Amino acid sequence: MNRIDNELKKLATFSATPNPSVTRIVFSKEDMDARAYFISLCEDIGLKVRVDAIGNTFARWEGSNPELAPVGTGSHIDAIPESGQYDGTVGVFGGLEAIRVLKESGYEPKRSIEVLLFTSEEPTRFGIGCLGSRMLSGQLTPKEAKKLIDFDGKSLEEVLKSADFTEDIASVKLPENYYNAFVELHIEQGPILEEEDLDIGIVTMIAAPSSLSVKLVGEGGHAGGVLMPKRKDAGCAAAEIMLAVESIAKNTTSENTVGTTGIFDIKPRAVNSIPKEAYLEIDLRDTFVETRNKALLDIQNKIEEVSNRRDIKSSVKLLNCDPPAICSDKLVDNVEAAAKELGYSYKKMISRAYHDSLFMAQICPTTMIFIPCRDGVSHRPDEYSSPEQIEKGVQTLALSLKALSE
């Protein structure tokens, strides 16, 4: 298994920030180089590679009956600023490694097996997560996608063009029943498996994520010149909202509600200037859609109350608000059988993080295989899963893909 460790190490060098931190924004030079590296490895073992109009990459191991709907696996390789080396990447390179393991064992699948590299699972560039899998599954229409603007104000179309993707994105949506099944290998991004000393998590449900952007416009002015009672400080309004998000998420009826203000920008951003404008992005998720929606409403009410009280203009945009995904019982049983056969310890669990599987679950039976990560840490340079933990994930995935492709 030195192979995948070395590949993940090499992959980490495609980063805009120095390792151990990894920054790989979709369609950046680092992302394009990493894609080329993945494709070259797939071609090395004879997989047929197709890249669609949005950059989703399909590496196909042709089955003996290529007419049958294939089995899919895969994940993403884009990485938010200054994050780690394992989120997503383990599912992409682990999918490839699973195929190599099966090939080397002499197995020949009946159904084709495809490893997918999804475009932009992270929302960093376009403010919306799972761009590739949303479009594949038809959850984001080409018309909606064409309205997306990146952090530099460039349209998706312009960005695609400059990355040499010139096909019509209307072609991205997969035909009905394209996949027979989809299984994604991923690090847990939480502490449960490590705490309970387990090898494998089998995902039965993916939490319902949502995100909001909030723009606040008050009044600026010189920090020395405007007395406190006359101020309309958009930054202080934003600070109140940030604390309200934290408090609302802490106080729902569900212990799985999490609320985060991950972006907090103020303008003009000078020590002696009163913040005239603030921009926030808020992430809220839960395993129960009702609890999440109630918390979302509480946050929106609080934004209104703060804005009115402080005489500040606010505009709120719901960036996404997706339903939770229920995983396929049949696939969960299949992964469980694989883990049992390999003698690995496991548990069935909920994914509180957001994955491409959330959208794949809309078009085919889906589940995920989790492996432990140190201290439950993710989206940080010290994110880590050991070679042994990764190997157990790959073996479980390989056995599941085998059973599903027979």
Next chain:
Amino acid sequence: MNRIDNELKKLATFSATPNPSVTRIVFSKEDMDARAYFISLCEDIGLKVRVDAIGNTFARWEGSNPELAPVGTGSHIDAIPESGQYDGTVGVFGGLEAIRVLKESGYEPKRSIEVLLFTSEEPTRFGIGCLGSRMLSGQLTPKEAKKLIDFDGKSLEEVLKSADFTEDIASVKLPENYYNAFVELHIEQGPILEEEDLDIGIVTMIAAPSSLSVKLVGEGGHAGGVLMPKRKDAGCAAAEIMLAVESIAKNTTSENTVGTTGIFDIKPRAVNSIPKEAYLEIDLRDTFVETRNKALLDIQNKIEEVSNRRDIKSSVKLLNCDPPAICSDKLVDNVEAAAKELGYSYKKMISRAYHDSLFMAQICPTTMIFIPCRDGVSHRPDEYSSPEQIEKGVQTLALSLKALSE
């Protein structure tokens, strides 16, 4: 008076952002171009120009007795991001215009008159305000100045070198008793003169400013993966501190206390990442040094309390903490006599904003002349004083300079 209006309009075009907004960071191309423009205008009327090692510019109208200590006037032309056209600039170009008015009237001064353009009154680039006047007056030693680092991590020395200033900055400090008097013309940056329909403010005292930087380090992680009770969100800690600054400034015993958090940065800054780090810059000022210092202590105690409660590491740096300036009675009387003679309405007032005069007052008798600005607005693109208001300021300044140089 079309002359100065046209000059201020032309000056505004030296900006990194499109007008009406003005962004002119010290030693940027825009700042260097604006300096060259000012110098060319001074040379047009025969003033002798000297530029010191930190870029402070002195344009001298030689008096009939050049041995006597000169009278100074002037201000700054650097502008914080997306601010306006009048802050500082009215004092520099108004000083030049006052000399032209006196020259045209046939007046010949006994003492020389110098118009100063001070380097970096704004703290934007080096995190400290009044860089030029601090060094002129010896309030910032060359040793301290050499430790300054700009927003890109470049040392003051490197930045000076790249702007072609290569002299030793130890030469910047003025000899003892260099100036006989200093008078700075400036927009009020507050609403009082406009509200009371007055032409001129005569400054008797400048508020005592101070500023703090706060760095907070908590724990990052995936916004979906880490449950609320396990978080150490540095952004939420920063939000609490920002609201405490507001509340402490509102609740002192002085009605002149103002507290502002003008910089609020979080890292890694992604919607689905828990803020691991936060960086704040806080500005606090008052006309009473005791009240201000008490508020400063309250803020520092609050930072400690929040950091302990949230288990977040904090480091606080006092960026500056200056004494208030008391203006010279003699000069205040002199400006009052000028305003009376010109038939302008006026009042004596306190400056709550920070000026180069704060430091000039440490080395010579000093006062300031304020003119109204629309809605009390400053540091914003809609900052505005009318040509008539500016003319009255210039006339008052000219008459004061005349009396002081006789």
